[in-house]
Amino acid sequence: MFGFDEKLRILADAAKYDVSCSSSGGKRKNNGGVGDASASGICHTYTEDGRCVSLLKILMTNYCIYDCSFCVSRRSNDVQRAAFSVKEVVDLTMNFYRRNYIEGLFLSSGIFKSADYTMERLMLVVKKLRTEERFNGYIHLKAIPGASESLLKEAGLYVDRMSVNLEIPTEEGLKLVAPEKDHKSVREPLAIVQNEILNVQQHKKIVKKAPLFVPAGQSTQMVIGATPETDLQIMQTANEFYKDYQLKRVYYSGYIPINATDSSLPQIGTTPPLIRENRLYQTDWLLRFYGFSLNEILNNKHQQLELDIDPKLAWALRNPQFFPIDINSADYSWIIRIPGIGRQSANKIVQARKYGKLKEFQLRKLGIAFNRAKYFMICQDSIVSTGFHYPEQIKKSILEYNPRPKLINSQTQLTLFS
Amino acid sequence: MNYIFDGSYCGYLSCVFEAFERKEFDVIPTTQQLMVANIFSEKREIPSCSMKALRIATGMEKIIGRHNAKLFYHNFLADNSLEWTNGFRLIVELFKSQHLDMQNYGRPDLLRLHQSIKKISRERHRMKAFIRFVKSYNNLYTAIVEPDFNVIPLVIDFFKNRFADQQWLIYDIRRNYGFYYNGRTVQEVSHIHGQDIQDPYCIEVDLDPKEKEFQHLWKTYFKSTTIESRKNLKLHLRHVPKRYWKYLVEKI
Numbered sequence: 001m002f003g004f005d006e007k008l009r010i011l012a013d014a015a016k017y018d019v020s021c022s023s024s025g026g027k028r029k030n031n032g033g034v035g036d037a038s039a040s041g042i043c044h045t046y047t048e049d050g051r052c053v054s055l056l057k058i059l060m061t062n063y064c065i066y067d068c069s070f071c072v073s074r075r076s077n078d079v080q081r082a083a084f085s086v087k088e089v090v091d092l093t094m095n096f097y098r099r100n101y102i103e104g105l106f107l108s109s110g111i112f113k114s115a116d117y118t119m120e121r122l123m124l125v126v127k128k129l130r131t132e133e134r135f136n137g138y139i140h141l142k143a144i145p146g147a148s149e150s151l152l153k154e155a156g157l158y159v160d161r162m163s164v165n166l167e168i169p170t171e172e173g174l175k176l177v178a179p180e181k182d183h184k185s186v187r188e189p190l191a192i193v194q195n196e197i198l199n200v201q202q203h204k205k206i207v208k209k210a211p212l213f214v215p216a217g218q219s220t221q222m223v224i225g226a227t228p229e230t231d232l233q234i235m236q237t238a239n240e241f242y243k244d245y246q247l248k249r250v251y252y253s254g255y256i257p258i259n260a261t262d263s264s265l266p267q268i269g270t271t272p273p274l275i276r277e278n279r280l281y282q283t284d285w286l287l288r289f290y291g292f293s294l295n296e297i298l299n300n301k302h303q304q305l306e307l308d309i310d311p312k313l314a315w316a317l318r319n320p321q322f323f324p325i326d327i328n329s330a331d332y333s334w335i336i337r338i339p340g341i342g343r344q345s346a347n348k349i350v351q352a353r354k355y356g357k358l359k360e361f362q363l364r365k366l367g368i369a370f371n372r373a374k375y376f377m378i379c380q381d382s383i384v385s386t387g388f389h390y391p392e393q394i395k396k397s398i399l400e401y402n403p404r405p406k407l408i409n410s411q412t413q414l415t416l417f418s
Numbered sequence: 419m420n421y422i423f424d425g426s427y428c429g430y431l432s433c434v435f436e437a438f439e440r441k442e443f444d445v446i447p448t449t450q451q452l453m454v455a456n457i458f459s460e461k462r463e464i465p466s467c468s469m470k471a472l473r474i475a476t477g478m479e480k481i482i483g484r485h486n487a488k489l490f491y492h493n494f495l496a497d498n499s500l501e502w503t504n505g506f507r508l509i510v511e512l513f514k515s516q517h518l519d520m521q522n523y524g525r526p527d528l529l530r531l532h533q534s535i536k537k538i539s540r541e542r543h544r545m546k547a548f549i550r551f552v553k554s555y556n557n558l559y560t561a562i563v564e565p566d567f568n569v570i571p572l573v574i575d576f577f578k579n580r581f582a583d584q585q586w587l588i589y590d591i592r593r594n595y596g597f598y599y600n601g602r603t604v605q606e607v608s609h610i611h612g613q614d615i616q617d618p619y620c621i622e623v624d625l626d627p628k629e630k631e632f633q634h635l636w637k638t639y640f641k642s643t644t645i646e647s648r649k650n651l652k653l654h655l656r657h658v659p660k661r662y663w664k665y666l667v668e669k670i
């Protein structure tokens with residue numbers, strides 16, 4: 001046996017491959033107990049790999065009856081195993097929370113004995129936190145595929161977010177690395193929870209004080225680079241899941257080699273595809289917040305995202321017919337399509353131009369990446385006849401100015417296109 | 419002309435009032451400590467007057483609305499004479515022309531105001547994130563901080579709502595004042611410690627018996643949740659600048 005400290009080390013280590021740490025979208029208010037959910041989420045610290053630490057992210061146990069070859073906790077892997085008791089997780093969460101270390105708990109688990117047995121223990125933790133400790137902080141719970149509808153629904157009453165990981169973007173890919181699993185078992189719990197969310201929303205229209213049910217919605221995660229899917233396939237799956245289950249987030253997690261025996265997976269020592277992962281997040285953002293359709297960014301002709309430039313710039317270079325865009329007259333929806341201009345700066349531009357046409361020196365100060373944007377826009381004092389720049393030439397000068405693609409944390413949303 | 423006030427927002431607004439009284443508009447609001455010593459510069463001591471400050475505050479709200487008036491308060495918390503002066507000039511203009519387009523980002527002085535507010539708001543957000551409470555034997559949770567700007571007043575409501583059922587103290591040692599919550603109400607406190615408290619994790623005598631254990635567990639967690647093969651210290655440092663480390667359990 002080992003001490004509690006060692007147990008925490010094992011069960012935090014095994015949980016860290018789940019990249020989601022978001023604590024946003026919570027709606028819980030504090031009435032007399034402890035905690036509330038900050039609507040925008042808070043990162044209390046950052047790991048040395050630069051990821052946001054918002055939640056205490058641990059597994060209930062890393063014992064598992066399955067053998068998914070991409071996972072550290074697979075039964076055939078020779079690792080130390082440990083399990084928390086319900087009380088231990090509750091105490092740890094409360095003590096970390098009261099010291100302002102965390103926003104709440106992200107609890108997941110290996111499958112111990114059966115899906116229902118595992119789900120029940122997860123449910124007991126969240127129930128105890130809400131009812132006995134009167135804890136109103138954020139809770140993200142992993143739904144266990146195959147768990148009964150009644151357990152999922154009961155857990156849903158106490159948590160803010162639920163998620164089920166797709167793990168591998170396509171069914172064929174999944175069959176390669178986890179023959180015991182399929183996408184259907186992921187869709188089931190997502191559908192059950194989604195239905196109940198809709199039910200509760202219906203109910204709310206009639207009764208004002210309907211109980212909360214998974215108020216921060218559902219999410220999923222795909223592992224990138226373990227299996228040979230194209231970016232197009234990945235984003236098609238993401239798109240479909242966003243639509244079918246109204247997911248709040250899809251996470252893309254670059255595969256970190258952890259299996260020395262399976263030769264179909266990238267070998268240990270291979271660096272995780274961090275840039276590709278970042279490009280996928282950027283695409284995800286373009287689709288959800290910038291009004292792009294998937295077809296504009298990825299299609300049968302362009303099945304992979306470029307690694308050396310971001311997808312918005314790539315789209316702009318493929319579509320010179322739309323440029324230059326006049327900053328002083330174009331719609332907001334077109335200004336955000338200019339490479340180097342994000343949503344915040346676009347907003348400022350639209351506000352500021354009401355008081356007079358904007359000139360270059362003003363734009364430079366509004367937080368845009370001017371050296372990138374300048375090829376795609378005109379402002380009040382632009383010299384119009386700069387001659388036509390060929391896309392290849394623009395790309396070259398942009399890359400010369402900013403030679404290495406910037407690695408951006410998947411969690412930092414605001415700087416995605418700076 | 420330097421207007422010396424006591425460093426409070428009330429004093430700052432009193433300066434605006436006095437400026438109109440005396441028709442002196444080329445003013446630099448500053449405090450005794452911040453004033454750059456210069457024997458040639460003229461100065462005037464401006465006493466804080468809540469009546470005068472209130473008149474200015476309500477006047478501002480009438481012209482630009484509550485939300486916009488608040489921006490000047492946030493800019494004031496920058497704790498720096500240059501930002502104070504920029505805000506001051508804008509308030510003067512606002513009264514003179516009875517109008518000010520706060521969203522006119524094309525104007526350098528307004529843009530500067532917004533940038534200053536953004537910095538403040540970033541620091542305020544950091545305080546929500548980086549404050550670490552240490553529990554003592556009498557169930558008091560204490561956090562010692564040293565923010566770049568005077569932002570603690572902006573996070574008190576946040577902590578009051580969140581930790582409603584526990585007693586806590588948040589103390590700004592740079593400015594030597596803080597806020598104490600007794601489980602019901604918040605009180606401002608100042609000069610409670612001698613000048614010698616520099617390290618919040620040094621006050622060991624009266625800690626809760628499990629405090630050290632939880633600090634240790636948090637460090638263990640922090641280490642275990644890092645993914646070695648993704649290590650990126652540059653990014654880490656950008657998010658957690660070194661100057662905050664001495665208050666973060668996981669970084670000491």
Ligand code: SF4
Pocket residue numbers: 064065066067068071072073074075109110111
């Ligand atoms: S079921 Fe989950 S924990 Fe178990 S091996 Fe598969 S991915 Fe890992």
